[in-house]
Amino acid sequence: MNILKIIVLGSGSIIPTKYRFSTSFLIEYSMGRILLDIGPGTIEKLRRMNVHPNSIDRLFITHFHLDHTLDLPALIKIRMFNELGGANKNPRILDVYGPTGLMSFIDKLSSINGVYGYLSEMMRNLDFLRIHEIGGGLVEDLKNLKVYAASVEHYNGLAYRLEVDSVTIAYSGDSTYDERMIKLAESVDILIHECSFPKELLLGKHTSDEELVEIGRRTKPKLLVVNHLYPAWEGREEELEDKLRKDTGCRVYVVKDMDVIYV
Numbered sequence: 001m002n003i004l005k006i007i008v009l010g011s012g013s014i015i016p017t018k019y020r021f022s023t024s025f026l027i028e029y030s031m032g033r034i035l036l037d038i039g040p041g042t043i044e045k046l047r048r049m050n051v052h053p054n055s056i057d058r059l060f061i062t063h064f065h066l067d068h069t070l071d072l073p074a075l076i077k078i079r080m081f082n083e084l085g086g087a088n089k090n091p092r093i094l095d096v097y098g099p100t101g102l103m104s105f106i107d108k109l110s111s112i113n114g115v116y117g118y119l120s121e122m123m124r125n126l127d128f129l130r131i132h133e134i135g136g137g138l139v140e141d142l143k144n145l146k147v148y149a150a151s152v153e154h155y156n157g158l159a160y161r162l163e164v165d166s167v168t169i170a171y172s173g174d175s176t177y178d179e180r181m182i183k184l185a186e187s188v189d190i191l192i193h194e195c196s197f198p199k200e201l202l203l204g205k206h207t208s209d210e211e212l213v214e215i216g217r218r219t220k221p222k223l224l225v226v227n228h229l230y231p232a233w234e235g236r237e238e239e240l241e242d243k244l245r246k247d248t249g250c251r252v253y254v255v256k257d258m259d260v261i262y263v
């Protein structure tokens with residue numbers, strides 16, 4: 001039997017703390033490797049995990065904030081080379097999924113007049129990026145991988161639900177308390193949800209611990225994985241985990257960077 005592996009590459013915000021930095025998760029399953037978001041530090045964390053970026057098959061982007069996307073240009077550039085640093089004549093296709101605006105986002109990075117315009121010619125010749133600008137509903141249906149998406153309240157944000165091998169995983173990206181997320185995540189095996197701030201310090205379009213209790217109670221995941229912690233949580237992780245466990249009745253795991261979850 002295949003074991004599904006979830007590697008926490010980034011579990012924090014844009015502000016680095018002792019154990020956390022910007023968001024990314026790697027899922028290894030029977031058919032390949034999937035990245036959820038690609039914040040700064042993702043490539044370095046892959047290196048530390050001995051995973052070459054050229055081995056990633058699919059990337060699901062929740063939204064375009066830089067703590068979720070900054071390593072994308074690096075991933076594109078790396079893809080142009082083989083593992084010995086020579087030209088990659090036949091790069092593996094990289095499927096990139098994301099909300100409306102994904103095409104123009106990548107275009108602004110790598111078209112001839114883009115920020116990294118020097119990549120454009122090589123990319124045109126190689127043509128290895130497959131860009132999927134998606135809305136809600138079923139967005140991918142492959143052997144051992146079905147993916148659903150839903151809009152959530154966070155700057156054109158998407159959340160995902162993946163049915164991967166026989167495991168269901170929902171991933172909030174950044175979001176407020178949102179009914180659409182709750183519907184998407186109903187009865188999943190694993191819910192990866194942000195919990196940026198304690199209730200009394202909640203800022204912006206994010207989720208607090210109090211709100212996450214309600215989300216956990218309503219969606220009833222077998223495991224609640226808590227991420228996107230701002231520095232306000234530093235040193236309070238155990239308290240957060242205990243509270244969520246007690247108040248939701250779920251198994252709860254407040255993750256830090258480089259944690260590995262075997263399913």
Ligand SMILES: [Zn+2]
Binds near residue numbers: 063065155
């Ligand atoms: Zn954000």
Ligand SMILES: [Zn+2]
Binds near residue numbers: 013023067068174228
């Ligand atoms: Zn974020």
